[in-house]
Amino acid sequence: MLWPGFLGRSTPDWLRRELDAGLAGVVLFAQNLAPAGGRAASAGERIDTSADDLDVLRRSTTDAGARPLLIGIDEEGGNVTRAEAHTGSNLPGAAQLGFVDDLDATEAVGRELARRSLAVGANVVLGPVADVNTDPRNPVIGVRSFGADPERVSRHVVASLRGIRSAGAAACVKHFPGHGDTHLDSHHAMPELTIGLDELERRHLPPFRAAIGAGVEAVMTAHIVVPEWGDRPSTLNPVALGRLRELGFDGVIVTDALDMAAVRESVGAGPGAVHALLAGADLLCISNPANLGAAAAPDQDERDFREVQHAIFAAIDDGTLPFATVERAARRVGRLADAVAERAAVAAASVAADDGWMPRGARRVAREAITIDGAVPALPGARTVLDLRGRSTLAVASDRDYVERTLAAGGEVLRADAPVPERGALVVLVDRIGADRAQRDRVSAVAAVRPDAVVVDVGLPGEPLPLPTLHTRAASLLAAEVASELLESGVRA
Structure with a gap:
C-alpha cells in the first residue's frame, strides 16, 4: 500500500x-x-x-x-x-x-x-x-x-x-x-x-x-x-x-x-x-x-x-x-x-511505435493555443528577457530557465528586480497576471519607459496589459519555441 x-x-x-x-x-x-x-x-x-x-x-x-x-x-x-x-x-x-x-x-x-x-x-x-x-x-x-x-x-x-x-x-x-x-x-x-x-x-x-x-x-x-x-x-x-x-x-x-x-x-x-x-x-x-x-x-x-x-x-x-x-x-x-x-x-x-503525430501535431496545438493582444513587433535575433515570475509550485519541480533561455535567443536574462534596460529588444515574461498584482504593476512600470517591449504570458490570460502580449498557456520548451518563432517575425491579433 x-x-x-x-x-x-x-x-x-x-x-x-x-x-x-x-x-x-x-x-x-x-x-x-x-x-x-x-x-x-x-x-x-x-x-x-x-x-x-x-x-x-x-x-x-x-x-x-x-x-x-x-x-x-x-x-x-x-x-x-x-x-x-x-x-x-x-x-x-x-x-x-x-x-x-x-x-x-x-x-x-x-x-x-x-x-x-x-x-x-x-x-x-x-x-x-x-x-x-x-x-x-x-x-x-x-x-x-x-x-x-x-x-x-x-x-x-x-x-x-x-x-x-x-x-x-x-x-x-x-x-x-x-x-x-x-x-x-x-x-x-x-x-x-x-x-x-x-x-x-x-x-x-x-x-x-x-x-x-x-x-x-x-x-x-x-x-x-x-x-x-x-x-x-x-x-x-x-x-x-x-x-x-x-x-x-x-x-x-x-x-x-x-x-x-x-x-x-x-x-x-x-x-x-x-x-x-x-x-x-x-x-x-x-x-x-x-x-x-x-x-x-x-x-x-x-x-x-x-x-x-x-x-x-x-x-x-x-x-x-x-x-x-x-x-x-x-x-x-x-x-x-x-x-x-x-x-x-x-x-x-x-x-x-510512432503514429507520426509528433512533433508536427504538437507544434500545431501550441501555435493554435496562443492568443495575441495587440500588434507584436518583429524582434529578430538576441533579446533581453525580464522574468517577473515568482517561484513555481512544487508540483512543477523542474528547471525553468529553458523558457527564458529560449525566448532570449542568446540574449540576457534579467530577474524581476533588475533595472529595465534602455535599449535592445525586450521581452517581459509573466505567469500570473490575473492574480498577481505585483506582476501587473511591474509590467505597467516597464511600459512607461519601454513602450516597445513585448510580454510573453505563460499562465492563464487576465485583463489586457499595456503592452502587446503573447498568451502561450504553458511554461514549456514547446510553448517557448513557438512563441520565439512568433517574436522573430512579429504577429498581429
Missing part, C-alpha cells in the same frame, strides 16, 4: 529490501531520471535509465515471473514533466489542449505521455488533471487544467485516458474532489473550498464521473477541506472518499503526497497515513524527498518512508487500524498491479 519516492539514480538498499518484502512500488521524480554525468538532454529526448541500477524497477514491470510493481510518474505535458524536467516538455499541456479543443490531439498526447513514461520504467501516469480551474488565483492548478468548463474538461479527461491506456499504461486522474476552486497551494498550506456542495457536484465532480465511466483505474485525492464534509482534508476524510465510491469507482484511491504541508503540518505524515487508510484510501504516496532541497538529510527518503510505515504498524498493533482495512487496500493495489503487468507485451510494442 506504500508508494515512496527515493533519492538518486540507483535503487537504495533499503528500497530493495522493501520491494522484496512486498512494497507496492515507487514514484519516480526528476532526480531519479537526470541525464548521466549532468549531460544536458536534447529536447524531447527519452532519458534512458537502463545503464544504471534503476533498471531493477523496469525489469520488475516487464519480466515474466517477476512480481508486478506499480511505478508512478507525474507526466502531464506542458509545465509538469519528470522525464523531461531538465529540458522542458515538448508536448502540449492541458490548458493548450483544452483551448484548442481537439480531442484527437488530446488522445495522441495521452498516448505519447504513456510511451515516454513506459520508456523510463513507469507504468502509472499520474494524470490527467481532472480539476476544473474556476479560480484565476489558483497557484497550483492553472494551466494544468483543461479549462473552466466542466463539460470541456470531462471530454478531454476521457480522451487523455484513452490515449494513456492505449499505450499500455494505467492513468490516475487527480485531484478528487477537485482542486480548481482554490487559491492556496496544498504543498504549502491547507486549501478550503468555499463553495457549496451543489456547486461542487455541478462544476467539479463531472470530470471524475466521466473518468469513472471511462474505466479509470486510479484516482488521486486532494488535500483540500470541503467544510460541509467536515474539517479534515479529503485525503483523510471518509465522507469525501465515500462520495468517490458512491460515484461507482471501485479502483485504487491514491493519496496525494503525505509530505505536503496540508497533511504534514496538520496531523503529520505518519498519522495522516493511518487516517487516510481509515478513510478508504488504498495506495499512499509518501513523498518526493528532494522537495526539502538542501535541508534534506542524505537518507531523507528512508526517513520519510519509515515515518509512515512505523505509524501504520503501531496503529495495527494498538487496534486503531483494523487489519481487514489493510488487506482491503492491498487487494485493490494488487489487482491494479496485475492488470498493468498483463499489458506488458502491448506496452513494449507501444513504446517502440
Whole structure:
C-alpha cells in the first residue's frame, strides 16, 4: 500500500529490501531520471535509465515471473514533466489542449505521455488533471487544467485516458474532489473550498464521473477541506472518499503526497497515513524527498518512508487500524498491479511505435493555443528577457530557465528586480497576471519607459496589459519555441 519516492539514480538498499518484502512500488521524480554525468538532454529526448541500477524497477514491470510493481510518474505535458524536467516538455499541456479543443490531439498526447513514461520504467501516469480551474488565483492548478468548463474538461479527461491506456499504461486522474476552486497551494498550506456542495457536484465532480465511466483505474485525492464534509482534508476524510465510491469507482484511491504541508503540518505524515487508510484510501504516496532541497538529510527518503510505515504498524498493533482495512487496500493495489503487468507485451510494442503525430501535431496545438493582444513587433535575433515570475509550485519541480533561455535567443536574462534596460529588444515574461498584482504593476512600470517591449504570458490570460502580449498557456520548451518563432517575425491579433 506504500508508494515512496527515493533519492538518486540507483535503487537504495533499503528500497530493495522493501520491494522484496512486498512494497507496492515507487514514484519516480526528476532526480531519479537526470541525464548521466549532468549531460544536458536534447529536447524531447527519452532519458534512458537502463545503464544504471534503476533498471531493477523496469525489469520488475516487464519480466515474466517477476512480481508486478506499480511505478508512478507525474507526466502531464506542458509545465509538469519528470522525464523531461531538465529540458522542458515538448508536448502540449492541458490548458493548450483544452483551448484548442481537439480531442484527437488530446488522445495522441495521452498516448505519447504513456510511451515516454513506459520508456523510463513507469507504468502509472499520474494524470490527467481532472480539476476544473474556476479560480484565476489558483497557484497550483492553472494551466494544468483543461479549462473552466466542466463539460470541456470531462471530454478531454476521457480522451487523455484513452490515449494513456492505449499505450499500455494505467492513468490516475487527480485531484478528487477537485482542486480548481482554490487559491492556496496544498504543498504549502491547507486549501478550503468555499463553495457549496451543489456547486461542487455541478462544476467539479463531472470530470471524475466521466473518468469513472471511462474505466479509470486510479484516482488521486486532494488535500483540500470541503467544510460541509467536515474539517479534515479529503485525503483523510471518509465522507469525501465515500462520495468517490458512491460515484461507482471501485479502483485504487491514491493519496496525494503525505509530505505536503496540508497533511504534514496538520496531523503529520505518519498519522495522516493511518487516517487516510481509515478513510478508504488504498495506495499512499509518501513523498518526493528532494522537495526539502538542501535541508534534506542524505537518507531523507528512508526517513520519510519509515515515518509512515512505523505509524501504520503501531496503529495495527494498538487496534486503531483494523487489519481487514489493510488487506482491503492491498487487494485493490494488487489487482491494479496485475492488470498493468498483463499489458506488458502491448506496452513494449507501444513504446517502440510512432503514429507520426509528433512533433508536427504538437507544434500545431501550441501555435493554435496562443492568443495575441495587440500588434507584436518583429524582434529578430538576441533579446533581453525580464522574468517577473515568482517561484513555481512544487508540483512543477523542474528547471525553468529553458523558457527564458529560449525566448532570449542568446540574449540576457534579467530577474524581476533588475533595472529595465534602455535599449535592445525586450521581452517581459509573466505567469500570473490575473492574480498577481505585483506582476501587473511591474509590467505597467516597464511600459512607461519601454513602450516597445513585448510580454510573453505563460499562465492563464487576465485583463489586457499595456503592452502587446503573447498568451502561450504553458511554461514549456514547446510553448517557448513557438512563441520565439512568433517574436522573430512579429504577429498581429
